[in-house]
Amino acid sequence: MRERWSAGVAGAVAAVLLAAGCTFGGGGSGSLAGAASTSGAPTPAVPGSGAGPRFLDVGECSSFGRTSSTEVSCASERAAARVVARYDGAAAGGPVCPENTDFVLHISAQDVSYDEDGDGRVPQGYACMRNLQPPHPGDPGRGGGPRTVVGDCVYGVGDGRVRETACDGSGRREPQYKVVRAVDTRAKCPASTALYVQLGGDRPVGCAVRL
Structure with a gap:
């Protein structure tokens, strides 16, 4: 099975609301080759081996390339990032990636020579990836990754939107603002909050202070 991926935007744009009551709105592609068993039964997966029955499953690794990427053993010198979470379906409206995610691979079938469960089709999905080596743009304050998390900094980009940027000014x-706490309702933010940032997950409200 060959699959196509595209990386998610590194700088997430977050939806925000001003504490004063004003409203703000809303952070490559190539071919991937999966491995298949020819014995008629799935090959037992060794975590990180690149030989599991599911393409880019949790613990598996991918390589990076200028025009393409492949699933590879995590012990390979070509391995660049590891799957920290894997979901079927479209990312929009699906489960959010873990906070340590550096980028997202969106997976869709391109040329199906086998499928994972024998139903004749390969589902679309997405893999939450973390680089094996620094830098980790998804870490708090680094200015990237698919999610805004506690410790991240943002600035206004117009039209009621904010975008992440590195907290160290690099x-x-x-x-302009830093997210200092994640809560389930705005009422739980501290009095110093200047901005409410939409984070997603089970604590969707980010309390941000002005820098």
Whole structure:
């Protein structure tokens, strides 16, 4: 089975609401080759081996390339990132990736020579990836990754939107706000909150202070 991927946008754009009551809105492709068993039964998966019955399952690794990427053994010198979570279906409206995710691979069938469960089709899905080596743009304050998390900094981009930037000022734009707490309702934010940032997950409200 060959599959196509595209990387998610590194700088997530978050939906926000000003504490004062004003409303703000809303952070490559190639071919991937999966492994198949020819014995008629799935090959037992060795975590990180690249030989499991499911393409890019949790614990498996991918390589990076200028025009393509493949599933490889995590022990390979070509391995660049590991799957920390894997979901079927479209990312929009699906489960959110873990906070340590550096980027997202969106997977769709391109040329099906076998399928995972024998039903004649391969489901679309997405893999939450973390780089095996630094940098880790998804870490708090680094200015990237598919999610905004506690410790991240943001700046306004107009039209009621904010975008992540590095908290240390090394990004293209200086940080204006920093998310200091994640809560389930705005009422639980501290009095110093200047901005409410939509985070997603089970604590969807980010309390941000002005820098």
